[in-house]
Amino acid sequence: MYGLIGSFIATPGSRDALRDILLASTGDMPGCRSYVVYEDTNDENTLWISEVWEREEDHRASLQLPEVRAAIAQAKPLIAGFGAHHVVRPVGGVGLS
Numbered sequence: 001m002y003g004l005i006g007s008f009i010a011t012p013g014s015r016d017a018l019r020d021i022l023l024a025s026t027g028d029m030p031g032c033r034s035y036v037v038y039e040d041t042n043d044e045n046t047l048w049i050s051e052v053w054e055r056e057e058d059h060r061a062s063l064q065l066p067e068v069r070a071a072i073a074q075a076k077p078l079i080a081g082f083g084a085h086h087v088v089r090p091v092g093g094v095g096l097s
Helices: 015-024 056-062 066-078
Strands: 002-010 032-039 046-053 079-088
Touching (some): 002 015, 046 056
Antiparallel strands (some): 002 046
């Protein structure tokens, strides 16, 4: 399995709109086992995302899906910056076999 954990810093006042864009683009993504968007409780502009994929290649392929490309285009103006970004190897847990 392949995993990512990272944060986006929204432009002031646009976190909710960015969150909605990120959530709307999570339909059918082949190989995606988990995609969760979190609101940071200590920073009103920060969102965290954790992702679990069958393979790294599945994640790369998802970036070419029309709905994901559209979401990226919509989200770009709302992103002030990026925080932490980690590639991880999921080893199990609830929902992962």
